[in-house]
Amino acid sequence: MTNSAASNVSSSAASASSSYAEAGVDTAAGDLAVELMKSAVSATHTTNVMGGVGGFAGLFDVSFLKSFDRPLLATSTDGVGTKVAIAQALDKHDTIGQDLVGMVVDDIVVVGAKPLFMTDYIACGKVVPSRIADIVAGIARGCSATGTALVGGETAEHPGLLGPDDYDVAGAAVGAVESGSQLGPHLVEEGDVVLALESSGLHSNGFSLVRHILRSADLGYSDSNADLGGVIGEVLLEPTRLYTSPLLAVLDEPSLQGSVHALSHVTGGGIAANLARVLPVGSWTEVDRGSWSPAPVFRVLSDIAGSTLESSEGTWNLGIGMIAVVARDSAAAMTAHLEASGIRTWQVGAVSVGIRDLSGFEQGAKGVDGGAVRLVGAYAG
Incomplete structure (x- = not known):
C-alpha cells in the first residue's frame, strides 16, 4: 500500500x-x-x-x-x-x-x-x-x-x-x-430466462438526482422520514450489495456448468440499457415491471420529486442490482442457489429472437451494439 x-x-x-x-x-x-x-x-x-x-x-x-x-x-x-x-x-x-x-x-x-x-x-x-x-x-x-x-x-x-x-x-x-469460459452475448440463446438479483437500495448511481430532489424539497440528510424508516442520509448510505462471491459459486457449481450465459451489472443507465449491452444483436426482451415492487427508498424519492418510478428508470436500479441471462432449464436451480446465499432472485423476462417493432426499446448502450430491451407493465404495489 x-x-x-x-x-x-x-x-x-x-x-x-x-x-x-x-x-x-x-x-x-x-x-x-x-x-x-x-x-x-x-x-x-x-x-x-x-x-x-x-x-x-x-x-x-x-x-x-x-x-x-x-x-x-x-x-x-x-x-x-x-x-x-x-x-x-x-x-x-x-x-x-x-x-x-x-x-x-x-x-x-x-x-x-x-x-x-x-x-x-x-x-x-x-x-x-x-x-x-x-x-x-x-x-x-x-x-x-x-x-x-x-x-x-x-x-x-x-x-x-x-x-x-x-x-x-x-x-x-x-x-x-x-479463454472460452467468458460470459457474454455470444452465449445468449432464444428462450433464455432473464433473472433479476435484488439490490440493497440505490447502490452508487443516481445520487446527483437524489441530492437535487432533497435540495429542492429543502430536506437535509439528518432529517428523519417515517416512510423511509429512519434518518434520510443513513438510508441513502446503505452500502452496495456485493454479488461476486455468490455468482462465482454458481459458476463453479457442477450442476450449473455452462448454464449462465451473460451477466449485467445494473449501474449508470438503469435496467434496460445495461441489459441491452449483454444481449446479442437481433434479440430482444421485455422486462415485466409487475414482477417486483421497488423498495421504499425509490418510491419515497419519486413521491418527494412529484414524479413517477418510470421516469427514473434510466437513472436508478429500482431494486435490481444484477441481471443473469441463463438457460431456461437451469433457471430454477440458479434461483435456488442465489436465494440460499441471501440474494432474492426472480424471473423478469425471457430472450426472444426475430423481427418485431422495436419502438420504445433500448437498443445497445455505451457504444455497444447489442440487443433491445424495454420495461413493460406497472410495478407491483
Whole structure:
C-alpha cells in the first residue's frame, strides 16, 4: 500500500517539509493514516500477495495462471460518484469503501472472471487519519467478501483544490478467466430466462438526482422520514450489495456448468440499457415491471420529486442490482442457489429472437451494439 503523496516527501529535508506543511500538506497525518489502515489491508492478503503494506507497487504472484490454457485478464475501474457527499455530510465513512468495491469488482465477474487484486485512490483536501482509515477499512471488508486482495493504493492531499472535509474515491481491479469460459452475448440463446438479483437500495448511481430532489424539497440528510424508516442520509448510505462471491459459486457449481450465459451489472443507465449491452444483436426482451415492487427508498424519492418510478428508470436500479441471462432449464436451480446465499432472485423476462417493432426499446448502450430491451407493465404495489 503506497502512502499519501505527502508521505513520499523525505523527512530529512526539514526546510522543504516545513514549506509543504505551510502549503497545507500534513506528512505526519499521511503516515498515521497508513498505520491505521495496515491491519485492514493486510487481512485481504493471501499467499499470492508478495510483500506487505508500504511498497511503491503491489506485487501479486500469478504463477497459478500457468494452469490455464489461455488466461485472459479482466480489468475494471470506477468510483462511487456523488454518494461521497452524503458520507461527508453525516461524517460517516465506513460504508463508502464497500460501494467502491461493488462498483469495481462486480464488473469483473460480469465476464465470468474471478477477481484477483484491487488498488484504490483517495483524494482529499486534508488527511484526517481516522477518516481515511474508515474508508480503507470499508474497501478492505468489501475486498475480503469478494476474495480480492487489496494490494496498493494512494491517498493524496490536495489543499486549495478540495475543502478540508472533501474527498473522492476511485479504484481499479484485475481478474482472470479462461479463454472460452467468458460470459457474454455470444452465449445468449432464444428462450433464455432473464433473472433479476435484488439490490440493497440505490447502490452508487443516481445520487446527483437524489441530492437535487432533497435540495429542492429543502430536506437535509439528518432529517428523519417515517416512510423511509429512519434518518434520510443513513438510508441513502446503505452500502452496495456485493454479488461476486455468490455468482462465482454458481459458476463453479457442477450442476450449473455452462448454464449462465451473460451477466449485467445494473449501474449508470438503469435496467434496460445495461441489459441491452449483454444481449446479442437481433434479440430482444421485455422486462415485466409487475414482477417486483421497488423498495421504499425509490418510491419515497419519486413521491418527494412529484414524479413517477418510470421516469427514473434510466437513472436508478429500482431494486435490481444484477441481471443473469441463463438457460431456461437451469433457471430454477440458479434461483435456488442465489436465494440460499441471501440474494432474492426472480424471473423478469425471457430472450426472444426475430423481427418485431422495436419502438420504445433500448437498443445497445455505451457504444455497444447489442440487443433491445424495454420495461413493460406497472410495478407491483
